[in-house]
Amino acid sequence: MKQLAVFASGTGTNFEAIAKACAEGVLEARVAVMVCDKPGAAVIEKAQRYGVKTFVFNPKEYSGKAEYEAEIVKVLDSEKIDLVCLAGYMRIVGDVLLDAYEGKIINIHPSLLPSFKGAHAVEDAVAYGVKVYGITIHWVNSELDGGKIIAQEAFPYEGDDPAEVHRLGQKIEHRLYIETIKKLIK
Numbered sequence: 001m002k003q004l005a006v007f008a009s010g011t012g013t014n015f016e017a018i019a020k021a022c023a024e025g026v027l028e029a030r031v032a033v034m035v036c037d038k039p040g041a042a043v044i045e046k047a048q049r050y051g052v053k054t055f056v057f058n059p060k061e062y063s064g065k066a067e068y069e070a071e072i073v074k075v076l077d078s079e080k081i082d083l084v085c086l087a088g089y090m091r092i093v094g095d096v097l098l099d100a101y102e103g104k105i106i107n108i109h110p111s112l113l114p115s116f117k118g119a120h121a122v123e124d125a126v127a128y129g130v131k132v133y134g135i136t137i138h139w140v141n142s143e144l145d146g147g148k149i150i151a152q153e154a155f156p157y158e159g160d161d162p163a164e165v166h167r168l169g170q171k172i173e174h175r176l177y178i179e180t181i182k183k184l185i186k
Contacts, residue, residue, distance in 0.1 A: 002029040002082040002185040005075075006052075007089035008036055012043025014087035014108060017174035018181065019050040026178060029185055032079040035072055037091055053079070059091070069096035076101065083184060086140065087177070090119060093140050105140040106184070108177050110169050112136060112152055117145035122165045133157050133165055135172045137180045151180045 004022070008015045015034055021027040034047040036056045047054045055075045062068040073096060076084065086093070086107040093105060111121035112134035118124070125133060134154040139147035153172050157165055 003032040003080050004029050004181070004185075005033045005035060005079065005081045005084045006031055007084065007086045008034065008041070008043040009038050009090040010041055010043060010088050012041070012046045012088070013170060014085075014173055014177055015043050016046050016050075017178060018085060018087065019046070019052060021178045021181075023050065027182055027185070029083075029181070032081060033075055035075070035089070037068075037089070043088075065091075065094040066096050069094050072097060073100045083181065084140075085177070085181065092144060095142070098140070098142060103139070106150065106180070107138055107140050107145070107147070108173055109136045109138065109145055110166065110173070112154060113138060113145055113149060121145075122162045122169070126160055126162045126165060131156060131158060133169060135169055135176055137177060150184070151176055 006015045006018055019031045022029050022031050031052045033053045033055055036043055037059055039056050039058055044054055044056055057068055059068055084101055084105040111125055113136040116125045132154050134152055136149055137151040138149045141147040153176050155168055
């Protein structure tokens, strides 16, 4: 059975979708650890409900990214992680983690990459006036939202409410992420 690590920073809806898919046997995998950079984030409670080990850290308690990523790598190595799934993890992955898990880190992004990279993709797309939005799952490399695309799905939206775009996108995210992980772990 494949061992997954899910990284999240907030409410953990994608974490929960992945953990549920594992628990129900949809994914022949186990979420071995959830990594979170925000003590007190709602995703921590969700991980506890699923019995998933957590590694929660405050980046400000470390001298820099290299130091906390070295700790993360130790945790991932101890769990023999096969695939790292970024699911609303709002930090740029650095060299320490990339070097240790090259070709084993994927991310879900709320735009049709390569358009609208970064943390404010939906807001930027709404401001630009796009009429077709989407979700992208891609490999993580050293370029922000620049890794090779694995899967994408588009959806139309004519309004101007970023919150509505996020709600519409989340419905796709949960299904598309599970389908993509399933293909990758075969």
